[in-house]
Amino acid sequence: MAELQAVIEELRSGSSCEIRTDRLTRALYATDASIYEIFPDAVVFPRSVPDVQALVRACARHRVPLTPRGAGTGLTGGCVNRGIVLDLSRYLNRVPEVDPQARTARVQPGVVLDELNAQLRQYRLHFSPDVATASRATIGGMIGNNSAGAHSIVVGRTCDHVLGLEVVLSDGSLASWGEAARRQPRLPAGEESSLAAACERAVAAVASEYADEIAARFPKVFRRNGGYALDRVRTVDGRTNVEQVLVGSEGTLCVTVAATLKLLPLPACKGLAVIHYDDLLAALRSVPAILAHQPAAVELLDKLILDGTKDNPVMRPRRWFLEGDPAAIMIVELYDENSAALQRRLEDLAADMRAHGIGYACRVITEPPRQEDVWDVRKAATGLLLSRPGDVQPHDFIDDCAVEPARLADYIARLNEILAEEGVERAGYYAHASVGLLHVRPALNLKTHEGVQKLRRIADRVSLLVREFGGAMTGEHGEGIVRSEWIERMFGPALVEAFRRVKTAFDPLGILNPGKIVDPLPMDANLRYGGDFKSSQPATVLDFSKYGGMAGQAEMCSGVGDCRKRLVGTLCPSYMATGDETHTARARANALRLALSNRNLLDGLSDPALDEVFDLCLSCKACKTECPTGTDVAKLKTEWLHKRNQRLGVPRRSRLIARSVDLAVWGSRFAPLSNWLLGSRAVRVMMEHLYGLDRRVPPPCFARQTFRAWFARRSAAADSAGGGRKLAHARPVGRHTRVVYFADTWMNFYTPQVGVAAVSVLEALGCEVIVPPTVCCGRPLISKGLLDEAARLARANVEVLRPFAERGIPILCTEPSCVSALTDELPQLVRTTAAREIAGLVQPLEQFVAARLREQPELLKRDTGGTPAPRSAAPSLLFHGHCHQKALTGTADVMHILKLCTLAAAEINSGCCGMAGSFGHEVEHYDVARAIGEQRLFPAIRAPGAADIAVAGFSCREHIAHHTGVGARHWVEYLAEALKS
Secondary structure (H helix, E strand, O other): OHHHHHHHHHHHHHOOOEEEOOHHHHHHOOOOOOOEOOOOOEEEEOOOHHHHHHHHHHHHHHOOOEEEEOOOOOOOOOOOOOOEEEEOOOOOOOOOEEEOOOOEEEEOOOOEHHHHHHHHHHHOEEOOOEOOOOOOOEHHHHHHHOOOEOOHHHHOOHHHOEEEEEEEOOOOOEEEEEHHHHHOOOOOOOOOOHHHHHHHHHHHHHHHHOHHHHHHHOOOOOOOOOOOOHHHOOEEOOEEOHHHHHOOOOOOOOEEEEEEEEOEEOOOEEEEEEEEEOOHHHHHHOHHHHHOOOOOEEEEEEHHHHHHOOOOOOOHHHHHHOOOOOOEEEEEEEEEOOHHHHHHHHHHHHHHHHHOOOOOEEEEEOOHHHHHHHHHHHHOHHHHHOOOOOOEEEOOOEEEEEOOHHHHHHHHHHHHHHHHHOOOOOEEEEEEHHHOEEEEEEEEEOOOHHHHHHHHHHHHHHHHHHHHOOOEOOOOOOOHHHHHOOHHHHHOHHHHHHHHHHHHHHOOOOOEOOOOOOOOOOOOOOEOOOOOOOEOOOOOOOOOHHHOOHHHHHOOOOOOOHHHOOOOOOOOHHHHHHOOHHHOHHHHHHHHHHHOEOOOOOOOOOOHHHHHHHOOOOOOOHHHHHOOOOOOHHHHHHHHHHHHHHHHOOOHHHHHHHOHHHHHHHHHHOOOHHHHHHHOHHHHHHHHHHHOEOOOOOOOOOOOOOHHHHHHHHHHHHHHHHOOOOOOOOOOOOOOEEEEEOOOHHHHHOOHHHHHHHHHHHHHOOEEEEOOOOOOOOHHHHHOOOHHHHHHHHHHHHHHHHHHHHOOOOEEEOOHHHHHHHHHHHHHHOOOHHHHHHHHHEEEHHHHHHHHHHHOHHHHEOOOOOOEOOOOOOOOEEEEOOHHHHHHOOOHHHHHHHHHHOOOEEEOOOOOOOOOOOHHHEOOOHHHHHHHHHHOHHHHHHOOOOOEEEEOOHHHHHHHHHHHOOOOEEHHHHHHHHHHO
């Protein structure tokens, strides 16, 4: 439209904003973590406060709607809208000032909560509101929603910690309000906006004029956040505390560009009591008794959430604290100044629960890592509820209601009656029970007209129920689209008019996030799905039957945004390097969902936008496990690549990778000449020109003697010497086990010493090692979408391995990408019983070895004297886990083994190294691959007092060597040396 184009032209000539109007970006910003979808006309990324001012002025001049956005993890549709979406997270994410003595910090709106608190940890301070999405939630988004979290009973809400706000008003002028602004104004005298003065007068006047109505109609519960916060308006030092009205205003009044925050000391000691219940209502009735123990948090999780952990590879090991099969648990956290007092209070709490017959078990947990396991399960609650495939999903629309804690059970009993009458067969329940805030998610099919009608009926009835209980319909998630429609029912027409007067004072043109709070959009329109939604389900090679097809798998992504975290985990490596929403797993799933739908923004699997969104996907598989919904984007990408190859032909580089095994045979045969030739500048320049393989990355060196050649000669020598191979390092371990060692391509031709070490270790553990004539696992082909060729290899491997599988012989691998290919893709490429049996017997070597060492720890002791084996000569040993290893099996077994080798072993919090097979070799990906490694891995390796580096994957070893100059070794090489000593 002409108005939009005028805004864009003004920005291009008068600002440094990044502006995107392409279909892909508009598609990605059409949703958040809610049930809503509205396609914006453009997305703008400001690089500075003047950029924000220029954008707001242009939008006001041309009457173009403007909606601020943080991480897009909101549950209400608060940041989706028409017009322009303003992404404040990409560039405005610095912390300009921290004052440890005053316990304050001044931050930009795009700062992520966990990243802020990581910076503050050195001062033993934190910004205390702790939302479940803290790993990606931005401070600006928390201010917009007045977020709180689990510990609000002791630390309050965001509004209680905002000392001052610096904002851009709807005319583009700057304004500042709050304690910090009164103490040290950031705007020179005379430059304060005239609109700001008018807004302040309007807020004071409205609060005064409607004081009786505010006192009568605002809910009296602690967790209330509806409309505009007129109940918090006060006069301080002759000024109205306008900042309190802005907190929770969801970008409808202004654009926040900086905030001064109050910081609190970190708790000295923390402990948990996890109370188990046979009945959900019994759990809720126990809240008053728990509150008598002055907890810092009381969090409810129901059976539906707990059952979701059973099939989640990341959450399953964290179930250890559960006893039996509870219908609900309460996670009760206590703070104290010393550990002894904390322990006494936890024991008193547990004893009190037993004395009053509350719950059937109460587990006390004081070890910090174990407490973290419990909180990880709690924080994953939303995603775990959505992890069950199918069109009937638990949705957020009555999820933020708050009542007095003593009335929780009565409220839920009445709510359950409503759900039963509406035919809702299941719902998820979790809660900040300490403050009476309940997140209830009824399971509905919003792809049907009936489901949408039920959505409205339930919301309508629940709004009446909440009002009857004197509660609040909005406790911390904001109004957005989902609840703005019910504001008039909750507050009455007089206060709706008061809210409108405030909105008009700040935004007379109505350009800021229209349709929220004032003049609301209907809550059952603009749905992500809706009764008219349709999706196509193309035929696939890989198995998507659990989800009803590719589209069903893509639709598993709810938008919770776990793929935007940076400080921990692997997901999503390309986002960690670029900070661009386009390069998140969420973006890829959303783009594919739209491409396969009837929304007509993206056009099927052939749409060029999919090339862009999948380009930086490393197929690390982290999304399969770190995402609580288990959205397997790597699998979706592989199938999409396969269909692209069918349509356009196989790219030259992919054909080269497909032939890598054949080429390795000749490369090894002619080594070291082949290494000299391929490493020469001329050949590397040629490979870059012909195949796009970056000349800066040296090719790996072929080994002259392959592992298979070594093993064959060794076996032949043993046969001729004694008529049967003797175990080289076997010790009397009481039993004899046959194992299959899967000799992968990279180990065989490039690092045969890894295979030699693996055989040495297995024989030292009393195993007979069999190395059958398997072929490549197919991982290089799978990663390039060459599924027909990968299926041929899979069938060949099934034929070779079937006899061993029939006898139940374990199949062990030292390369994590082979483990994933054999356990994940092989039974999809070959859908037979034999393939499934083989997949069930495949193990990473560390899993098998660690189990043996746990059973027989004496194996790492000398044969004479029983003294401990000498530790590694290195002062310390750092381990970097392979992405597929972390995604499918974890690194605990490797760390157990390495700590037996050296007490100084530790794991690097490293994420992905960035190589990902051929990704780090590709000229267009070289810089991103390096940036991924530079996030956490490479700095840890280069740190002073550098340790030895252990790895599990071949590509990790090569990438580390290229970018740090450090030669890493496979973990099994360290173990082999320890066993020989």
